[in-house]
Amino acid sequence: MTPRPPRSAEPTTAEADAWADxxxxxxxxxxxxxxxxxxxxxxxHHDGPVHVLANPTxxxxLAATIQHRTRSTRPESE
Structure with a gap:
């Protein structure tokens, strides 16, 4: 897999809204x-603690971390 180039701009509120959804x-x-x-x-979780994130970044x-965790724990398809 080819690594993605670094972002050229900070994430926007609209991007964060979309990922939150x-x-x-x-x-x-x-x-x-x-x-x-x-x-x-x-x-x-519904009964878990609430954490504060500072900004869209x-x-x-968080989305990247969840995505990485989901992909790394998924069984490989044959």
Whole structure:
């Protein structure tokens, strides 16, 4: 697999909104909500603790981490 080139710009709020929607819809997190302050609240499970993400960059980093974990634990297809 060819590595992706580094981003040329910071992630936007719209990108973070889209990833938040995907992560919740796919039930990879219980909740991921943008606050008026620009911070994001994330909760992995309905009864789990709430964590604060500082900005869209942190939301995309969370999405990448979840994506990596999901792909690395998936059994290889034959």
């Amino acid at each position: 995907v992560l919740v819809r796919r039930q990879l997190v219980h909740a991921l909500v943008r606050m008026p302050t620009g911070q994001w609240l994330v909760q992995d 942190d939301v995309l980093a």
